[in-house]
Amino acid sequence: MRKIRVLVAKVGLDGHDRGAKVIARAFRDAGMEVVYTGIRQTPEQVVAAAIQEDVDVVGLSSLSGAHEHLFPRVAKLVKKQMGDKVLIVGGGIIPEEDIPALKEAGITAVFGPGTSLKEIIDFIKANVDVGQAD
Amino acid sequence: MLEQLLREFYQGSKLAAARIITMVENDTPAGREILRKLYPKGGRAYIVGMTGPAGSGKSTLTNSLVKLMRQQNYRVGVVAVDPTSPFTGGALLGDRVRMGDLALDPGVFIRSMGTRGDLGGLSWAARDALTVLDAFGCDYLIAETVGTGQSQVDVATVADTVIMVTVPGLGDDIQAAKAGIMEIGNIFVVNKADRGDADQVVRFLQATLELGSRDAGWQPPVIKTIAWQGTGVEEVLKAILAHRRFLEQAGLLAGLRQARMKEEVMRRVERMILDRLNNGIQTGAVLSRVYARELDPWTAAEKMLQSMLCSKQE
Numbered sequence: 045m046r047k048i049r050v051l052v053a054k055v056g057l058d059g060h061d062r063g064a065k066v067i068a069r070a071f072r073d074a075g076m077e078v079v080y081t082g083i084r085q086t087p088e089q090v091v092a093a094a095i096q097e098d099v100d101v102v103g104l105s106s107l108s109g110a111h112e113h114l115f116p117r118v119a120k121l122v123k124k125q126m127g128d129k130v131l132i133v134g135g136g137i138i139p140e141e142d143i144p145a146l147k148e149a150g151i152t153a154v155f156g157p158g159t160s161l162k163e164i165i166d167f168i169k170a171n172v173d174v175g176q177a178d
Numbered sequence: 179m180l181e182q183l184l185r186e187f188y189q190g191s192k193l194a195a196a197r198i199i200t201m202v203e204n205d206t207p208a209g210r211e212i213l214r215k216l217y218p219k220g221g222r223a224y225i226v227g228m229t230g231p232a233g234s235g236k237s238t239l240t241n242s243l244v245k246l247m248r249q250q251n252y253r254v255g256v257v258a259v260d261p262t263s264p265f266t267g268g269a270l271l272g273d274r275v276r277m278g279d280l281a282l283d284p285g286v287f288i289r290s291m292g293t294r295g296d297l298g299g300l301s302w303a304a305r306d307a308l309t310v311l312d313a314f315g316c317d318y319l320i321a322e323t324v325g326t327g328q329s330q331v332d333v334a335t336v337a338d339t340v341i342m343v344t345v346p347g348l349g350d351d352i353q354a355a356k357a358g359i360m361e362i363g364n365i366f367v368v369n370k371a372d373r374g375d376a377d378q379v380v381r382f383l384q385a386t387l388e389l390g391s392r393d394a395g396w397q398p399p400v401i402k403t404i405a406w407q408g409t410g411v412e413e414v415l416k417a418i419l420a421h422r423r424f425l426e427q428a429g430l431l432a433g434l435r436q437a438r439m440k441e442e443v444m445r446r447v448e449r450m451i452l453d454r455l456n457n458g459i460q461t462g463a464v465l466s467r468v469y470a471r472e473l474d475p476w477t478a479a480e481k482m483l484q485s486m487l488c489s490k491q492e
Contacts, residue, residue: 093281
């Protein structure tokens with residue numbers, strides 16, 4: 045089976061990367077190839093990296109409250125430049141009431157505090173489109 | 179569908195290049211077909227290998243170096259390899275963290291790869307990815323290895339110029355004189371030169387390099403850098419260009435590349451034999467005789483090889 049390639053990124057002026065690193069490590073242990081791009085990335089940088097790395101999943105982390113602006117921007121650029129096949133998920137400190145709008149914008153799932161790593165990994169494995177053997 | 183992808187690739191689509199690298203990396207039939215088409219278009223890019231211990235600053239140096247190359251309008255491709263877990267098959271590819279400055283540059287393409295079982299410091303796919311980026315029109319390619327120890331010297335079978343990055347505090351002049359990775363550098367960089375006794379490391383390296391190096395007529399320079407600041411990186415680029423000029427003027431580059439191509443073919447022969455061995459022949463019966471200590475490993479290996487050579491491939 046083709047390996048799942050995931051980009052884990054922190055967008056915006058938010059240096060709280062502990063969660064993103066825990067997630068990246070968990071994806072690694074789940075057998076995925078995880079490209080970690082570090083903190084303070086612009087949506088444009090994230091999407092440029094996602095393209096060059098040809099990832100199947102983009103995982104965004106935000107704890108700064110700017111998710112309403114940054115996540116939809118990434119989703120829009122990913123869909124425009126890479127098509128609909130790429131799965132986009134988010135996590136961090138995201139109020140319940142913001143989730144419907146994020147989903148509307150193309151973030152397939154949002155994982156808040158307390159979500160188990162297994163739940164996130166299972167969701168990705170169930171929803172990712174790694175395509176044919178090409 | 180392949181034609182469409184190739185058309186986009188030749189028009190300069192990074193997404194097309196990225197998808198082709200994925201196909202090549204997964205070693206699909208389509209990937210092999212594309213390599214057949216792209217290989218004749220390659221051979222134009224100059225390949226720089228970047229190797230050295232984990233944490234020595236290879237990615238940071240690459241970031242600074244690519245920025246300088248871009249000032250001279252070169253198109254640059256980077257293939258950065260990090261280790262794949264032998265236990266889970268997963269990998270944390272973190273080289274991009276140091277290269278955020280380059281993500282949006284239209285003249286730069288960066289691809290991270292896992293070793294996927296290859297123990298030589300690169301990966302199978304890294305070689306093929308370089309072929310793809312060569313055909314993509316890059317002027318310079320940088321192949322960054324995993325953090326290397328003493329004997330992961332595969333980068334020398336890929337690169338025209340090998341940069342060996344080290345840092346202060348890793349050992350004395352005996353370490354510098356050891357065989358293996360210390361022999362493959364055409365340029366030596368002592369990074370993090372603001373830490374520890376960098377001058378002593380330079381002296382250790384120079385002392386051993388003065389006793390002779392791989393290319394007769396080329397004295398590998400030892401350059402101090404502080405990569406995150408860009409200090410000394412200009413000198414590294416100058417040294418790359420000087421080494422290239424040396425290889426070209428001495429008429430060595432073509433021969434060097436041919437030797438590498440031969441190596442590339444022979445490795446594939448080896449791998450195909452191994453694949454056939456692993457898939458084709460019955461190892462079980464022979465192995466159980468080894469488990470019972472009736473056969474020694476050498477005799478068992480000979481038996482397996484015999485039965486493979488006698489069997490026809492489907």
